[in-house]
Amino acid sequence: MSLRWSPKATHTLSVIGLSALLMASAMKHFRTPSFYNPVVPEYLCRNDEPGGAPNGPLAVMSREEWIASSGLLEVTAAVGLLIPATRKVAADGTTAMFAAFLAGHIDALRRAYGPYGSQKERRIHTLRLPLQIPLILWSWSLRK
Template structure:
């Protein structure tokens, strides 16, 4: 007895599942941005995280960076060193990545944009590897906690399946299952 679903239906279901995951993650970026703070590498951030506190990234209670921040010229242990990749604050990076995930969630659902969205999503997940690796490095430093070590040790390897899954959505759907 043939299975009633075609390859196209399976790919649409896979795209919908990926879209739901991305939508949930995008919503979390805006509801709980603190969850993503450790995943944004310091070298991308304008605020001086080393001198103003590793835990809060230099933000005040209102979420703004204090006026005494040295912006892109902070260098942590090397105060004169410029961070050439520091173009936004940590909060801005979190918001932008949330917006990118939201756009990918929509783009992956539309068959006409699926290949382009899946390609961009694959690239985004690959770029996110740097943040996860940096968070893992910091978790195992002297400032890291046992909970951070557990979380980031589990979080980094999850990027691999996400990359493969996003890449698989680029391929055209098969006309039918192999056993039909």
């Protein structure tokens, strides 16, 4: 008996793989939110401290709220990918989410190479930014 591998099986395995990765990342948002602190741009973070810098027009949530919200988005995307009826919409949304995350990774890289960035931050963010491209392409490929 030969085992035949079909394109559908490959697609299903790919969906499960990205879904698992998204779920693991989402759980990390809640277990270790500080891991994501550097990739939330300052211009998105509301400043609630008295006498602090004024909030910009995009500063609608605190850093912690942005991290929790993105974790919830990842859970939603992970579940949506697993349901055939919502897979295309979830894949589109996941692609858009990863593309939007590019802004945070670019901002983190900019700060890492700024006057207060460390060598460790430079290494981490130099490696983290290019990882977004395969994630964007992977999620886009699941639209079928």
